[in-house]
Amino acid sequence: MGTLYFTRHGQTVWNVENKICGATDIALTELGHAQAIELGKRLATEKLPVDEILYSPLVRASETARHISEETGILIVSHAI
Numbered sequence: 001m002g003t004l005y006f007t008r009h010g011q012t013v014w015n016v017e018n019k020i021c022g023a024t025d026i027a028l029t030e031l032g033h034a035q036a037i038e039l040g041k042r043l044a045t046e047k048l049p050v051d052e053i054l055y056s057p058l059v060r061a062s063e064t065a066r067h068i069s070e071e072t073g074i075l076i077v078s079h080a081i
Helices: 030-046 059-072
Strands: 052-055 075-078
16 A cells, blocks of 8 residues: 655745635745745655655646656646646
């Protein structure tokens, strides 16, 4: 049996404004991009056995996944909400 890891997207503008994003397509802030890159670096260092990153097509999720993939080399796969 495998292991499933979950992560949340990086910070968005609406997170800063204390709004709930839901299915609204809100972009990451600069901090959100940095958070995703940092998570990718941490995953690369810890060498967790991750086969692929599944993400929704929303920009905040896809950008978070992209940054993690760029740091780790893990395949990213988009899935509909």
